[in-house]
Amino acid sequence: MESVFEIIAEPNRRAILQLLLSSQRSVGEIERQLHMPQPMVSKHLRVLRDAGFVESTVDAQRRLYRLKPEPLREVDDWLAPFRRFWSAHVDALERHLDRMDEPTPRKRNRQ
Amino acid sequence: MESVFEIIAEPNRRAILQLLLSSQRSVGEIERQLHMPQPMVSKHLRVLRDAGFVESTVDAQRRLYRLKPEPLREVDDWLAPFRRFWSAHVDALERHLDRMDEPTPRKRNRQ
DNA sequence: AGATTATATTCCTTGACATGTATATTCCAT
């Protein structure tokens, strides 16, 4: 479980991150708002914390978790070169790129 | 294997998508450039095609695969609300949000 | 101190998926 991508592949973890967008939360709050069993919340938070997505603060018996979104930058960076592709005239751009670096210039049938 | 996030969680699939950024490629080209066995390439391409990440064109015995990055938009959209968090003054923003929606206003020790 | 609340961890099971090997399919060339 190293990759940032694997970590956000889990829907519950994404839900937790989204929940933390608005404010920090205790484990119990997350548990209630997302309707997940408490051990499950703790386990996902552990993964998120180890990967640097969240950090925790002690408040009595509670642990308050807050967002630390730096790791998401890696996803954003990976995504960057793809953005130009969905910039409206996708088709034109696609075809332009396809003309470069033709493997074998031959007749070609659309499937 | 429904989720866009799960699909790009696989490193080889991300590599294929990145390779297709510059130009369309045949399966054999992908195989050679990424040093992956051919069945593996075909299988990952199958997943990517089913999910709408790529489309294929027939060229003799070859299949040319090209990028179709629309599904990545979902990732980009999900990422959007997090972007403001890494906008330089992360700390200030964090603290601001933490002041809202306090669970129980009590003394709080930094961990 | 004992009871209660809040969170973390351990153990176990199960399912999903990536990979490898082998084989099937399809198309081209001679």
Add this chain to the structure above:
DNA sequence: ATGGAATATACATGTCAAGGAATATAATCT
């Protein structure tokens, strides 16, 4: 038609992580 190249599929295997149940740890309150 036969052989070979390119790609896809089928089958078997191993791994890994998510999920559930139970329990451990830690802090609070009376």
